Amino acid sequence: MPKIEVHEKLFNSLLGDSYTDEQLEAVFPAAKAELDAHDREEQLYKIELNDTNRPDLWSAAGVARQLVSYRDRSIAQYDFFSTEEETLDSEGRKLIVHESAKLVRPFSIGFAATGKVVDEEILLNLIQSQEKLCNNFGRKRKSIAMGVYRSDMITYPVHFEGADPDKAHFVPLHMEEDLTLREICEKHPKGQEYGHIVADKPVFPFLYDDAGGVLSFPPVINSARIGAVEVGDEHIFFEFSGTGLDDLLLAASIVACDCADMGFTILPVTCEFPYDTEYGRSVTVPYYFQKPAACDLGFLRSMLGEPLTNEQIIDALRRMGVFAIADNSMVYITVPEYRNDFLHPVDIVEDVMIGHGLENFAPELPNDSTVGRITPMEAFSRKVKELMIGLGFQEMMYNYLGSKREYIENMRVDGNSYIQIENPMSENYEFVRPSVIPSLLESESVSAHAVYPHHIFEVGKVAFLDETDNSGTTTRDNLGFLAAGSEMGFNQLNSLISTLFYFLNREYVMQEVVDPRFIAGRCGQLVSNGTVVGVFGEVHPAVLENWGITMPTIACEVDLTLLLD
C-alpha cells in the first residue's frame, strides 16, 4: 500500500486550515488514509493510503482535495480539460508520436504548467507523485513512466519515437558523459534498474524537441539539461509514456489537478498519434476520457441496507467529490477527472457509504439460521491429538517451509517427490514440508537442554508431488510423533502404535520396509485396509548425527487423510 510524505505547510495550505493530529485521524477515513506518523522536526506527515485503485489520493493535493470535498460538500472544478466535444487551444504546443514508437512503447502524452515558482516542497511532492504513479500504479514504469522537464527550454513540437539504441545519445541526468541509449542501460544506475523494460526491443523510446534537444529516454532517464527541473523553475512540461492510453491520461489528469491545486496554470498540449486510438489520432491533454456511470437505486439501497433518500445519496456523493443526479430508479454520476475506479455500480455504492458516514449505518445481525460444523478431518484430528496427549506427548506446531538440508540431506532421502519453491526468499524456505518428521527432528536438534525423555507430536499438513492430481501435488493431514531418551527404542514405538490404532478403531499390520531414515530391520510401514498409511522406526544414527542429535530417537508418521477415508 502506498505511503507518502507530505509537508505540513503545503498540506495545510491545500486544506485551507490546519488540523491537530487527532482531527486528521478523525477525517482521514474519508480518503481511506491513515496517519502513520507526524515528524514534527521535519514538519512531515507520513500517510498510508489503503486504496490501491485510487492513485489520485497518493499526493498531498489528492488527499487534501478529498478531505476538502468531504468537509465542505464541494466538488473540485477544473477548466483545463478537453473532452470529446470540446478541444481546448494548445497554442501550438504539440507532442508528435512517431510510427516507430509502436515497436517499443506506443503512447506518449504531455501537458505543461506555469505560473508558480517551484519551491522545495513542490519539487519533492512532484518527485513523490512521479514515483508513486510509476511504481505502484504504473507497474514499476512498465505501463506508466512520467518525466518532468523545463518547458522554457523546449522548442515545440516535442517528438516521441523508437530510436536506434546505438545511435541516439545524450548526457543523462546525474552524469557528465554523452552516452547512447544502450550504454545508458549498461552504465547508468537507472538504466540498470529500468533498462530491462525495453532491452529486448529493436528500438528504444526517445523523447526530444524540435530543435534536437533531448528530453529523455523513457522509461529510464531524463537528460541532464532539459530534464533537470530545479527549485526556482517556473515552467514545467510533463510527459507520460506507456502501454495503455487510459492509464496515461488518468496519470496526466491526476498530476494536472494536483498542479492546479498547488497554484499552477495548466497549459494543454495536443498529442498526435500516427495510429487510431479510442479518442482519435489527436488528443489534447489533459483530456477527460471517463464515461458517466450509474447505479440502480434499489440495488444501492439493498446493498447498504438503508432506505436513503435521493437527496441523501446525492449529498453523500458530493462529499466524495462526485457530482450526481438521480431519478426514480437510478443515480447517475459524473466521474471526477482524476478518478477511473468506477468499474461496477458497487463502486458507486461504496462512495455513497463513505460519504454518508459509516457511523450512520446501524449494525444488524444476519437473520439467517445456519448450522456450524468443523470438517470431518478436524474432528478426526482432534481425536488423534487427544490420544497423543493421553500418551504423554506434547503438541508442537511448525512452519511448513524448510531447507533442502532439513528435508532432504539430513534425512538421507532423494527428495524426488518434494515440492520446490521456484523463487525462495532464502534457502531456508525452499521446500514445502513433505513430512512431519523433519520438523520433529528440528525440535530435537534445538532442544537438548529440555529434560528428557521428549515426547512430541504434530498433526499438520504436508504436501508432495502426485501425478494423479490436477495440480500434480497433494496436500495431506498427517500425524507425526517422536520420542527421544536414553531408554527409547522399538518396543516403546510398537506399544504406542498399537495403542493409537486400537483407540482410533483402525486395523493395521506392520510390513518391513527399507527406509534410509531408519535403522534397517527396526522400521516398517503401517498398512491399513491394504493401503500404506504410515511409517515408523528407530531413527537412523546417521540421520541423528546430521541433525546433531545425541539421544536415541523413535519416530512415526501416519497419513490421517488416508486413515479417515
Place this chain on the structure above:
Amino acid sequence: MEIDVRNLHPLEIRLLRHVSSGEPVTAQRLIEELNYKIGQCNQAFSWLTAKGYLEETDRTYRTLFELTELGKQQLEQGTPAQRIFNLLKAEGPHTLPDLAEKLGLEKSDTGSAFGILSKTKACRMGEGNRAEAVADEAPFEVKIATEVLSKAAKSPLEESQLTDDERAFVSKNSKKRGAAGAPLKLIEREEVFYRLTEAGSEAKAALLAAHITGEELGALTNAMLSTGSWKEGTFRPYSLNTAPARLIPGRRNPYGAYLQWVKDKLCALGFEEFDGPLVENEFWNGDALFMPQFHSARDIHDVYYVKHPSHAKKIEEPYLSQVAATHENGWKTGSRGWRYGFDHDFTRRQVMRSQGTVLSAKTLPHAKVPGKYFGVARCFRYDQVDATHGADFYQTEGIVLGEDVNLKTLLGLLKMFAEEVAGAEEVRYVPGYFPFTEPSIEVHIKHPVLGWFELGGSGIFRPEVTKALGVDVPVLAWGLGIDRMALMHLGLNDLRELFTPDIESVRMRRGN
C-alpha cells in the same frame, strides 16, 4: 514465632518430645534411649539446628571399639580357640593341620588359638603331635572373648567403660585401621553436645499440645490397608510447603488450543469449516478474486511459485471462461472489467496459497444459500521473516451468503466477532480497500489489554467475484487478524514464536 509442627520429621518430633531444656543431647543418648541409628541422629541434629531448635554446646572425642566383619563371624561361629577346644573335647585329639582343615581355619590362626589354650592349660600337645583338651571348661580368656564380642555387637564399646579384663582382650584383638585380621577395630568418634533452644522448647510444647508423637503413620501402604493396621495409628500430617518435583505432562500446544477455541467459537456462531490444499493456482489465488493479473500483489516478489509442476493441468469450467470474460469486459456481472487480455497460461501457474480468501472463493460454487463458512488457512508470502512476518502463517477467513445480507448485516457480523472472539469493549468501522470486496470495511476494536487495533478486514464480495463463480446473492467476506490476539493470549510478541521448534519453550508456555 509461629511453629508449624507439620514441617517436622518423625525423627525430629521424637527427639524434641524426649529431651528437656538444659539437658545435654548427644548421638549416644539418642541411640541408647530412642534407638536411633547414628545416621538418624545426624539427620535429626542437622535439621533441628537448621531450624534453630537445637544448638551445639560442646564437642569431645571418644575412643570406641566396633565389631569387624571377622568379629561378627566369630560371634556367630565362636572364636577359633573356642571352636578348637569344643572339637577336641568332643572328638578327642587331633593334629593341628587336621584341626585347621576340619574347622576351615587358617593355619596361623589355628596355631595362635592353640597357643592361648595351651598357655591357659586348657589343652596340651599330646603324643604324635596331637592336641588334646585337658580342662573341663574353656578358660576365662576364651570366654571373655565371646562376651566382649557380643557386647560390641549391640553398640560400639566405649574404652572408658571396659573392665580391665575386657580392656586387655580388646587391646590385643583390635587394630587401628582397616583391621581385617582382627574381630574389633578402634574408632575415634567425635561427640557433639546439643541443647534445646528456646524455640526448640516452644516447638516441643507445640508438639505436645498437638498430640503429635512422631509415631504416626507415614505413607499409607497396601499392607496397612489389607491388614487394617492403619486403624491402630494416626497419620502423620505432611508439609504443604515441600517443593514439588517437576512433571512433564502431555499437552496441547497453546497456540493450537487457541485456534481450536476460535474454530469452536465460529461453529457456535453458525459457521461451517472449509479447508483446502496448500498448492494453489493463480486462477483461485487471484483471478477468481477479480485481482487483475498485473496487480502488484501478484508479483513474483509477493507470492511463492511452485517450481514443478509449474502449471495446473486445467482450470474448472465454466468458471475459467466466466472469470476470464469478467476480467476482460465484465462478462454478465455488470462490470466494465479490467479491460486487458486475460492470460490463460498465467492463470494455471501454481503458487503457494497466499491468502485465505482463496478458500472462500473455492467454496462459492457449491455454497448453500443461506450459508456461513469459515476456515483457518495456512498461507505463504514472499516476505523477509521477522517478528511481524512469517514465511507461512494462519489466516482466519470466511463468508456469509444470503438473499438479504448487506452493509448493515456486515457491520453486525463484525460487531459479533469483535465481542465474541476478541472481547472488544468498543468497535469502530472505517472504509477499507480489498481488490475483491466493494464496499470494504476495516473493523478496529478497543481491546481491554491491547487498546485500539485493527481486528480484521471485510466487505461485500464484488459481483465480479460472485457472479463469475455462479452465485447471485450478496456475499459478505471477512478475515480476522487472529495471530495478534494469539500472541497476546500467549504473552508473546514475536510471530516466529508461534511455530517455535523449542520443546522447553512450548512445554512451559500457557495461555491466559
